[in-house]
Amino acid sequence: MSSRGLLAAGLMGFAIVATLSGVRILIRFDQTPGARSVAPPHWPIASAIQRHPDHGKLLVFVHPFCPCSTATLAELARILTRQSARAPQLEATILFVRPKGATGWQPGHLWDTARELPGAHVMWDEDGQEAQRFGARTSGEVFLYDSRGDLLFHGGITGSRGHAGDNYAADQLILALNSGRPARSAHLVFGCALPLSTSALAEVRQ
Amino acid sequence: MTHITRPTKALLSSAQQQKAADYFHAEFDLLAGRVDRMMSWLLLTEWAGMIVTAAVLAPRTWNGVSHSVNPHVWAAILAGPAFILPAILIAKLYPARPFTRHVIAAAQILVSILLIDITGGRIETHFHVFGSLAFLAFYRDWRVLITASALTAVDHIVRGIWWPQSVYGVLTVSPWRWVEHGWWVAFEDFFLILSCKRSIEEMWAVAKHEAKLHWGAYHDVLTGLPNRRMLRKCFETAKCRPDARGAVLFIDLDRFKQANDTLGHTLGDRLLVLVAERLAGVLGDGHTLARIGGDEFVGVLNNSGGEQDATDIGARLLAAMAGSFRIDEHELLLSASVGISLYPEHGMDLAILQERADNAMYAAKSRGRNQCALFSAEVARRERMMQQISQDLYLALPHGQLRLHFQPLVERCVQVVGFEALLRWAHPVHGMIPPSEFIPLAERSGLIAAIGEWVLREACRNCATWQCESGRPVGVAVNVSGVQFEQDDFGDRVMAVLKECGLDPSLLTLELTEGVLIRDVTRARRHLSGLRQLGVRVALDDFGTGYSSLSYLAVLPADTIKLDRSFVNRESSNATAIIDSVIEMAHRIGLRVVAEGIETRTQSDRVLHLNCDELQGFYFSPPVPADSVAGFLALHREGCHVDVGVLSQSAA
Numbered sequence: 010m011s012s013r014g015l016l017a018a019g020l021m022g023f024a025i026v027a028t029l030s031g032v033r034i035l036i037r038f039d040q041t042p043g044a045r046s047v048a049p050p051h052w053p054i055a056s057a058i059q060r061h062p063d064h065g066k067l068l069v070f071v072h073p074f075c076p077c078s079t080a081t082l083a084e085l086a087r088i089l090t091r092q093s094a095r096a097p098q099l100e101a102t103i104l105f106v107r108p109k110g111a112t113g114w115q116p117g118h119l120w121d122t123a124r125e126l127p128g129a130h131v132m133w134d135e136d137g138q139e140a141q142r143f144g145a146r147t148s149g150e151v152f153l154y155d156s157r158g159d160l161l162f163h164g165g166i167t168g169s170r171g172h173a174g175d176n177y178a179a180d181q182l183i184l185a186l187n188s189g190r191p192a193r194s195a196h197l198v199f200g201c202a203l204p205l206s207t208s209a210l211a212e213v214r215q
Numbered sequence: 216m217t218h219i220t221r222p223t224k225a226l227l228s229s230a231q232q233q234k235a236a237d238y239f240h241a242e243f244d245l246l247a248g249r250v251d252r253m254m255s256w257l258l259l260t261e262w263a264g265m266i267v268t269a270a271v272l273a274p275r276t277w278n279g280v281s282h283s284v285n286p287h288v289w290a291a292i293l294a295g296p297a298f299i300l301p302a303i304l305i306a307k308l309y310p311a312r313p314f315t316r317h318v319i320a321a322a323q324i325l326v327s328i329l330l331i332d333i334t335g336g337r338i339e340t341h342f343h344v345f346g347s348l349a350f351l352a353f354y355r356d357w358r359v360l361i362t363a364s365a366l367t368a369v370d371h372i373v374r375g376i377w378w379p380q381s382v383y384g385v386l387t388v389s390p391w392r393w394v395e396h397g398w399w400v401a402f403e404d405f406f407l408i409l410s411c412k413r414s415i416e417e418m419w420a421v422a423k424h425e426a427k428l429h430w431g432a433y434h435d436v437l438t439g440l441p442n443r444r445m446l447r448k449c450f451e452t453a454k455c456r457p458d459a460r461g462a463v464l465f466i467d468l469d470r471f472k473q474a475n476d477t478l479g480h481t482l483g484d485r486l487l488v489l490v491a492e493r494l495a496g497v498l499g500d501g502h503t504l505a506r507i508g509g510d511e512f513v514g515v516l517n518n519s520g521g522e523q524d525a526t527d528i529g530a531r532l533l534a535a536m537a538g539s540f541r542i543d544e545h546e547l548l549l550s551a552s553v554g555i556s557l558y559p560e561h562g563m564d565l566a567i568l569q570e571r572a573d574n575a576m577y578a579a580k581s582r583g584r585n586q587c588a589l590f591s592a593e594v595a596r597r598e599r600m601m602q603q604i605s606q607d608l609y610l611a612l613p614h615g616q617l618r619l620h621f622q623p624l625v626e627r628c629v630q631v632v633g634f635e636a637l638l639r640w641a642h643p644v645h646g647m648i649p650p651s652e653f654i655p656l657a658e659r660s661g662l663i664a665a666i667g668e669w670v671l672r673e674a675c676r677n678c679a680t681w682q683c684e685s686g687r688p689v690g691v692a693v694n695v696s697g698v699q700f701e702q703d704d705f706g707d708r709v710m711a712v713l714k715e716c717g718l719d720p721s722l723l724t725l726e727l728t729e730g731v732l733i734r735d736v737t738r739a740r741r742h743l744s745g746l747r748q749l750g751v752r753v754a755l756d757d758f759g760t761g762y763s764s765l766s767y768l769a770v771l772p773a774d775t776i777k778l779d780r781s782f783v784n785r786e787s788s789n790a791t792a793i794i795d796s797v798i799e800m801a802h803r804i805g806l807r808v809v810a811e812g813i814e815t816r817t818q819s820d821r822v823l824h825l826n827c828d829e830l831q832g833f834y835f836s837p838p839v840p841a842d843s844v845a846g847f848l849a850l851h852r853e854g855c856h857v858d859v860g861v862l863s864q865s866a867a
Contacts, residue, residue, distance in 0.1 A: 024297060031293055035290050038286040074277055076272065167380070168378065168380040171273060172336055172381050201276055201278060202278045204280045
């Protein structure tokens with residue numbers, strides 16, 4: 010084989026190896042969930058979030074800059090649009106977690122997207138106090154409590170990082186909403202870690 | 216070299232098909248090289264676009280308050296060195312190669328796949344796949360589209376099963392979504408592949424057309440043989456071989472012009488095709504036979520064994536020509552003269568070898584045609600002489616070296632009724648040159664028209680003088696060449712000469728051969744009718760030597776038939792019967808008959824017995840100079856019986 014041929018074969022080999030390695034790394038990133046957390050089975054009394062005694066309550070914790078959470082909000086939009094016709098009693102609150110005193114953490118495109126969700130209330134969660142109360146650690150983490158304050162669903166509603174689309178977790182959320190029965194297990198959350206303070210993080214871990 | 220197959224069966228010869236294939240592949244490779252470059256630039260642009268897209272959509276990934284570059288951005292950046300740049304480098308190293316196209320196609324689809332992943336399976340990004348397929352269609356190679364589509368299908372099927380969101384985004388409602396995706400890709404592929412097929416067909420059509428043009432540039436369209444240009448190429452190739460040894464054969468058909476004029480050009484062309492087939496059959500595949508002119512062929516023998524081989528092949532060529540050629544109802548006999556020159560003995564330049572073979576061919580013709588002659592020093596000397604004579608011929612007319620001699624035409628041995636003007640050239644070095652040697656030179660050089668007009672004028676002037684001197688009408692016969700007769704104003708020229716000389720038109724007879732008349736029968740009829748209306752007489756010369764088509768006798772207006780000497784000289788009962796029949800037939804249609812070439816009393820008695828009207832030949836008198844004619848006429852006044860002895864004495 011000529012030197013040209015060797016070079017071409019080398020290039021081809023390198024391209025195949027590099028591409029497959031890149032795909033593997035990319036898939037691993039996309040498929041790696043956030044840290045697991047434990048949600049309170051009943052609505053925390055300490056929570057400052059108002060809950061209507063006759064309505065179910067859906068909470069979503071979001072990192073204001075997490076690119077992966079765009080998919081969560083897209084899924085949420087699909088679910089809320091669908092649910093608004095069936096169960097108008099559902100209240101949705103989207104909490105954007107920001108560190109205390111953080112400058113520059115202003116509403117961005119995620120905030121704007123969240124505000125456009127049907128029936129959703131958007132608010133800041135300063136220093137992750139509410140996240141700490143609910144044990145949320147990852148952007149895109151969803152909590153669903155029924156009118157009695159019992160936990161029906163906890164976890165992510167996307168199949169992977171930044172990828173909207175039908176997935177088992179979202180289906181479970183819809184099932185819980187429709188049936189009022191708790192989902193079988195918590196679901197993996199695909200997103201960035203929420204900006205919790207070290208003490209809050211320690212508390213959440215406990 | 217590409218391996219695109221030819222889509223249609225072409226009606227070309229195998230050589231033309233090969234040439235068409237060469238043209239097609241060259242054009243296709245040129246196109247593929249251009250598309251390689253275009254796709255390389257496109258990949259570079261897409262690489263930049265992909266980085267920007269990734270950076271805009273998801274520049275960073277967050278871990279609480281700290282952040283890092285999103286792996287999607289890294290993926291976009293590293294796609295360059297991973298597969299975009301290698302693909303471009305391969306396109307640079309191996310442009311226009313089939314596998315290069317497939318590598319480019321794979322890189323292009325990987326860009327699409329990565330873009331779809333980076334944008335979270337957004338459906339709009341799928342347009343990139345369709346765009347990629349459309350760009351790849353510029354290759355006009357449907358297999359590239361199959362490669363691209365196959366890679367897309369593998370990606371969509373694998374990820375569609377294990378990770379559908381990354382491919383179908385929010386549209387993963389149906390598990391059969393991939394079928395719809397696949398359908399649209401197949402739909403686009405179908406039209407793109409159809410477009411590629413059509414483009415390839417068009418390229419083939421152009422290539423075939425170019426091959427035909429190329430073939431026409433290097434071949435004789437009539438016979439399909441190589442032409443002069445191709446001959447040169449073949450010879451240049453042959454002579455570059457080590458120990459190159461061979462021969463050049465110049466083949467000229469004998470009296471083809473006469474056959475062509477008689478049969479017409481269409482049949483003449485068909486005859487040439489048959490001749491070419493026979494000659495090519497003798498030479499075979501190892502050698503080259505080219506047609507370089509009307510009835511001239513040149514063969515180049517490669518690596519032949521020298522003189523013996525060349526003369527053997529020359530003899531075989533002559534033998535091949537010996538059989539008759541059948542065209543429709545015509546059965547024709549034709550011969551050829553072959554001149555041979557050898558390389559390296561006689562030179563290594565085709566032009567020189569061809570010229571020497573041509574000289575040898577003329578030597579063969581001068582030895583009586585249907586012969587093969589090898590170039591030699593004697594041939595060269597003779598040709599040089601002929602060239603010198605040819606040059607001298609230009610000066611012959613202005614220097615007054617041309618002479619007219621007159622041979623009497625005797626009416627039934629009773630009286631001299633006229634003379635045939637015969638041209639002679641008194642060359643200052645070579646002496647008296649017969650017309651058989653210099654008339655062909657005059658025809659080749661184009662001087663024949665000027666010489667013919669001079670002959671006409673001199674003959675008429677002399678004839679006018681005879682009338683004054685003898686006091687009785689004495690005619691003159693002048694031979695007319697084809698070149699003269701084809702002049703549109705030929706009749707006007709004749710009349711101008713008659714007027715200038717003050718000669719009664721009825722005393723002038725124009726002698727034309729059958730070949731000259733049959734070249735364009737309509738024109739001949741028009742000219743002859745015009746001349747005869749003015750009173751000029753017309754004689755058909757050399758009757759019996761050509762095809763002697765009797766139908767022309769009925770069509771062409773003539774006064775006299777001149778029986779060729781070959782008939783008169785034959786002393787057989789058949790020849791006598793033929794002469795008798797011709798005279799009988801001519802008299803029945805109101806034509807006079809002149810017997811040429813009477814050399815003996817027996818011949819004279821025979822044709823007189825057969826009721827021939829006029830006689831001409833050495834028996835009565837050889838051609839005499841103009842100044843001897845007056846004496847002739849003085850001795851043989853009207854009504855006096857021609858005394859052969861007196862005539863001969865007078866001529867002497």
